[in-house]
Amino acid sequence: MRVVRFHEYGGPEVLRLETIPDPHPRADEVLIRVRACGVNHIDVMLRSGRLRLPGQQPLPHILGMEVAGEVIAVGDRVQRVRVGDRVLAAVVTCGACAFCQSGRENLCEERRMLGTHLPGGYAEFVTVPERGVIRLPDALEFSQAAAARTAFGTAWHLLIERGRLRAGEVVLIHSASSGVGSAGVQIARLAGARVIATTSSEKKAEALRALGAHDVIVYTQHDVVAEVRRLTEGRGADLVFDVVGGEVFLQSLQCVAKGGRVATCGAIRSDQATINIIHLFFREIEIIGATGSTQLEVEGVLRLVAEGRLRPLIDRVLPLSEASQAHRLMEEGQLFGKILLVPGE
Numbered sequence: 001m002r003v004v005r006f007h008e009y010g011g012p013e014v015l016r017l018e019t020i021p022d023p024h025p026r027a028d029e030v031l032i033r034v035r036a037c038g039v040n041h042i043d044v045m046l047r048s049g050r051l052r053l054p055g056q057q058p059l060p061h062i063l064g065m066e067v068a069g070e071v072i073a074v075g076d077r078v079q080r081v082r083v084g085d086r087v088l089a090a091v092v093t094c095g096a097c098a099f100c101q102s103g104r105e106n107l108c109e110e111r112r113m114l115g116t117h118l119p120g121g122y123a124e125f126v127t128v129p130e131r132g133v134i135r136l137p138d139a140l141e142f143s144q145a146a147a148a149r150t151a152f153g154t155a156w157h158l159l160i161e162r163g164r165l166r167a168g169e170v171v172l173i174h175s176a177s178s179g180v181g182s183a184g185v186q187i188a189r190l191a192g193a194r195v196i197a198t199t200s201s202e203k204k205a206e207a208l209r210a211l212g213a214h215d216v217i218v219y220t221q222h223d224v225v226a227e228v229r230r231l232t233e234g235r236g237a238d239l240v241f242d243v244v245g246g247e248v249f250l251q252s253l254q255c256v257a258k259g260g261r262v263a264t265c266g267a268i269r270s271d272q273a274t275i276n277i278i279h280l281f282f283r284e285i286e287i288i289g290a291t292g293s294t295q296l297e298v299e300g301v302l303r304l305v306a307e308g309r310l311r312p313l314i315d316r317v318l319p320l321s322e323a324s325q326a327h328r329l330m331e332e333g334q335l336f337g338k339i340l341l342v343p344g345e
């Protein structure tokens, strides 16, 4: 099969299109023909070597954490999934640890992600343990599923589950033109919140307003903290959605209302920030970590996408051979929505 791998950490150019033997499913695995694979920031961080996780694949490494496709073979012990099923795969959990048993399997002690720990979807075929497979609603296209899974699952988990967003609250969403940000705007609207979004250009701001953001701050032209204060009559946002980290995380702490919450699920810009602890306790600000999503949450957002109530934004679809270009675009930050890779011809 054709596959994109990297043999060394480095820039986008280390991604190489190669031909390797087709994988075969083990007894508890299914073989999926990849129809669409989402490109995520974690791919860029793993490729560059900036992120190293225990148990990640040895080199050469196959990226791609959200894979939509059809099942073309199943192992002897597979029971739930059949050949021909349209499925989505991303994460494999153990099903037995305390987190799995209490419905918080996003924290599973043995959680393995496609593209990080297991070979991912930058390939024509991928094998996945049956436990990691979700069946797709009939109304959902492969591209929609691959574009929605991580962005909407993560945004839902952060805003609704961890962030406890309620109708009438003000939510600030940084980098709202990203996949997860644009998902956050839509989910926050659906939840009845007032949405303030930030983005880098007036053109993107227009698109975010069309998507449902009530107010958009172009951060290259305006002071985000001052604008949030102005828009909330000095109060600040009840909840801040931060995927950027670094300096922006410090801004988040200044934009949040007294008694409010700052929730983070990423550190695209930087994983370091020095915070003022006095500011934190005097104002009773809550800092919340959020990672991934549960299977129930993913099934829920996929249903909403299938019903047309949430709409994954796809900036572009590229052939697998252009994976390097996809990573360059991710790094330049000029996208509006997701990039997908498709194996194609």
Ligand SMILES: [Zn+2]
Pocket: 093, 094, 095, 096, 097, 098, 099, 100, 101, 105, 108, 109, 110, 111
């Ligand atoms: Zn577990």
